[in-house]
Amino acid sequence: MTEMIVGKSLSKTYRTLVDTVSVFENLELKIDKGSMVALVGESGRGKTTLLNIISGLDRPSTGEVWFGGERIDTLDEEMLSDFRNRHVGFIFQHHYLLEDFTALENVLLPLRIGGKTIGEKEKEKAKELLSRVGLSDRLRHYPDQLSGGERQRVAIVRALIHDPDVVFADEPTGSLDRRNADRVEAILWELCRSMGKTFVVATHNMELARKCDAVISL
Numbered sequence: 001m002t003e004m005i006v007g008k009s010l011s012k013t014y015r016t017l018v019d020t021v022s023v024f025e026n027l028e029l030k031i032d033k034g035s036m037v038a039l040v041g042e043s044g045r046g047k048t049t050l051l052n053i054i055s056g057l058d059r060p061s062t063g064e065v066w067f068g069g070e071r072i073d074t075l076d077e078e079m080l081s082d083f084r085n086r087h088v089g090f091i092f093q094h095h096y097l098l099e100d101f102t103a104l105e106n107v108l109l110p111l112r113i114g115g116k117t118i119g120e121k122e123k124e125k126a127k128e129l130l131s132r133v134g135l136s137d138r139l140r141h142y143p144d145q146l147s148g149g150e151r152q153r154v155a156i157v158r159a160l161i162h163d164p165d166v167v168f169a170d171e172p173t174g175s176l177d178r179r180n181a182d183r184v185e186a187i188l189w190e191l192c193r194s195m196g197k198t199f200v201v202a203t204h205n206m207e208l209a210r211k212c213d214a215v216i217s218l
């Protein structure tokens, strides 16, 4: 299998005014293209930190991050931002939808940010994905007119609209009640698998982790 992400000898240290926190040292990881991977570990063990490093949101203190054969931890901010816009989709615990934009407009934002002209083709793709997550009758609703689970489903579609190579999810259903969380996780799972995406999820949910092809334990 082709490797999508390789982390070599990764270490991360946070320095604050009062002390230094070493989150992990000399961590090695490989994530295969098209695989579903869970990042697990007790609270504070560094799941978010590692996710941010391998997705190009943050940099390691030492070590190397390779993404699709390209080293990314040495890119400057502008190149890194461009890299994320092209190759990566994010889903966080909070939806981060823009309140003044409808569900459809929120979904189209990554394309606008990537400099694409939004035409019928793009709108159709957004509508099709929104209907796949059960939101075809919520296109013109604003975030505050949607339920928590619906908002997170919009965020899922927004993470996929620009056809990223890898979808990163950090506790994607952590703010939802169990029933909603299960539903949204299943939808996220199905979509990523059917679209052949590499999927990396930081989670406390061991049931979700068990469904993954690989588990990285911190």
Ligand SMILES: Nc1ncnc2c1ncn2[C@@H]1O[C@H](COP(=O)(O)OP(=O)(O)OP(=O)(O)O)[C@@H](O)[C@H]1O
Pocket (backbone or CB within 6 Å): 014, 015, 016, 021, 023, 041, 042, 043, 044, 045, 046, 047, 048, 049, 050
């Ligand atoms: N900006 C920062 N400055 C200093 N320490 C930090 C910073 N960010 C995170 N840390 C510390 O690094 C460690 C790892 O944090 P991280 O958020 O990656 O853990 P986590 O495994 O995702 O936790 P949780 O499951 O609770 O979300 C924690 O001990 C945290 O206090």
